[in-house]
Structures are given as C-alpha cells and as structure tokens.
Amino acid sequence: MTGLDVGWIAASAVALANGVVTTVWLIAVTILFGGVLSVAGAAARRSGLPWCRATASGYVELIRNTPFIVQLFFVFFGLPSLGVHLTATVAAILAMTINVSAYGTEIVRAGLDAVAPGQREAGRALGLHNLTIFVCIVLPQALRTVFPALVSQMVITMLDSAVVSQIAVRDLTYEADLIQAHTFLSFQTYALVTAIYLGLSILLRRVLGLAGRAVLGPGIS
C-alpha cells in the first residue's frame, strides 16, 4: 500500500475508459429523455385538466419521496415478477430518467410560474394558439430562469448514477470496484475515480452551459 504504483493505472486504463464511456452514455440519454419529460411534466402540473395535474403531482411526490436505489431495484429486480424483463443498462436508464424527470418537473414548473402573466396575455391578444404561446413565449423564458438549477440536477443525477453499478451495469464505479477487488489498491483506485468524476462534472456543466447558450441565447450560465 506504500507509494504510488503506476503499473496498475496502465493496466486499468482500458477498463476505466470503458466505464467513463458507459457513465457518459447513461447521463447523455438520461438528459435527453429527462429534459423532454421534465418539460412535459411541468406543463401537466400547470395544465387546465385536473386529471393531468393530479397524475403529474402524484408522480413527482412518489419519486421525490423514495430513494433512487429503491427505484432502481424495483425496475431491475421487481419488474421481472410482472413479466417485464429489462437489461441492466435499459433498467438503469429508465430508473435515472424517471428519477431526474420528477425533480426536473418541479424545477421547470417553478420557471413557468416565474414568467409574468402579461406574457401569456400578450400572446393571446395577438391571436396565437395556446401551444404556440407555451412553446415559443413562455417555455424559453422559463428555461432561461431555471437553467442553472436544471444543470445542477443533471450533474447530481450523473453522480448518483454510480449507484447503477449495484445492478452490474459496467459504469465507472463498477470498473473501479472491480479494479479495487483485484489489486486491493483501494486508496489509489478511488482517488483516481474521484478525480475522474470531478472532471466529468466540470465538463458536463460546461457542455450544458454551451448548449444552453446556443439554444436559449446568451447570458445563460
């Protein structure tokens, strides 16, 4: 355990790189689906239809008040008894998407509430369709307001994704655990993986910031 043995890093590099690719892929797909679902969920929360509102708030309450790992185990270990067999990766993406969308729904809803009512009224005065008002006027302003909170939620979800190693998805944490189990160099392995997660978080914030500015205009952080 003394000193920094460099040999193991070279031997583990491929495994860790594969783990990084899996983690990045998981979070990329989750952000895509989770982002869309968050907007849909928020729209449902502020919909004129009572059953729409009830369903969305029920979903948000259920997911935000239960642990992520339990949701993941339910999808992977529980659903098969209902006849739904998902591979570990699909189960992980599904659980992550369901989880992040609940938090995202609340964040986007807060953004919708922050848009001044006059904006909607102006749209109506111009004779625009309700959907056009939502997509072209209200939503961009709402997303501009809550963009930093959304990005933080996505970063949290990426860090939480370490939990999917529990259902044998070969993400970064899984590969680290495996390397540690073979080399017993726990300090070195987890120090390296901590640094990789830190780098991934900073990178994800930057990429999402760039994407946000490209879509929603300058001034987004």
Next chain:
Amino acid sequence: MTSRHRPHHRFAAVLLGCAIAAMGWSAAWADALGDIHKAGVLKVGIFEDFPPFASAGSDMSLHGYDVDVANALAATLGVKLDLVGITGQNRIPYLNEHKVDILLSVGQSAEREKVIDFTVAYAPYYIAVMGPRALPVADAAALAGKTIAVNRGTLEDTSLTEAAPKTADIKRFDNYNGVIAAFLAGQVQLIAVGNDVGASVLARHPAIEPEQKFQLMSSPDHIALNKNEPALKQALDEAIAKMKTDGSLNKISLQWLQKPLDAKDL
C-alpha cells in the same frame, strides 16, 4: 462562467495534493493481538447474507457457521465479539485499514497473499455453478453465451472469470443478496456461489428447481489477518487447532453443514 468554476480547479488541486501526501504515509502497526486485548474487543468481518455461514435469523440477529466460530475465537482470546458486516469487495480494504481485526470465510489465492495473511483452514467451501433444471450446463465451456451472476471480488468471481469462455456474460453484483435476487428475478440464467450457500438459499425457492451444474473449485475457508502479525496468527491457529481436537468445530459443522468435518476438505 469561467470565474465561477475556478474554485473547482483549486479544490481539485488541493484534493490531489492530499492524495499524494497520504500515499506516502504508511501505517506502522505494532501488535494486533496486543491491541485486541487492550481494546477488549475482537472485530470480525463477516458476510451478513451468506447462509449457512452467516445470515440473519427470524429475530434479525446473525447466526451461522462463521458466527459460531467468531464467538469461539473471541472466547478463546478472552475478549468481547463485535461482528462487522462486510461485502466481498470492501472486506480486504476493511482489514488493511484496520476497521476489522480479522475476516472469516476467506479463500486463499496468490493475489490475496500479496496483501493479507491466512491462518489454517477452518471450514470446507466448494464453489459451484447452479441453475434451473431446465437449462443443461455440463462444464465451464457450456457457459458460452450464458449470463452468470457472481459476487464481485470474491474467489467465485476470480475462478469463474478464469474458467468461463469469453462469450459468457458475467454479471458482478455487490453482495450475495444481489446475486440471488438477480437469479430469482430471472435477470441471469446461472449463479456461481459456494454450494452450501447456494443450497440453503435456493432451498427456499423450490419452484425454480435449482440444481448444481458443476463444481468450479474447492476453496476451504480461512481466517484472514493483516500481514506481519505473527502473534495474532499463532493465537488464531492455536484456537482453530484446539476447536478441531476438542470436537467443537465438528459440532458447528454438523449443525450448519449437516455433515461432520472431513480433514481432506480443509
């Protein structure tokens, strides 16, 4: 945006600095046996989901072969027993970082011998591949294209990884619970576990008709301790030798493995 992120980089640099500094520091441990006596407690790392060696009973307290052995060891050393739940992958770090004094149910392997020490064997352990009756698997070569669950970082993992063909899909879980749950949920076709463990867990689920397909290896259980602890090693070896001669280990075997201890299994 960039200015907001500068503290991150500074933090990362500090973290890295701490990491490098800590690597240079090596623990000099004087005498584990003396420390155990001084503390009056023997901390034993055992699996908590590992019947018949250790699992929670209906009153949620742990019982099993390893629990009885741990109790006997603590009694011999004249100290109190503290059972610490560990997993296949974290237990050797637990031992190396002195979070536990000894580990039970450890199979001997060359890669483990580099970092930990072993006493004489105290329990028989066979690693087998198990699966439903409907799925024929004759040997390791027949694992091609099949999914097999295994507890990550255990000897099951190492021996299965070695024996199975490249096309076998080995799913590694964090604990025996995950392995068994994945199998019962149909997420994997087969499992590689100790045959006594497999038998006692799967006996609770007769509907699947699980059976032993073939044996991967025999790997008797040893007590693991940190390297360079000759006094503790001698005390443990003597305690096991005493339990073998006075018949108490045989009694434990009869109770939990339903068969007498056979010297050739150890």
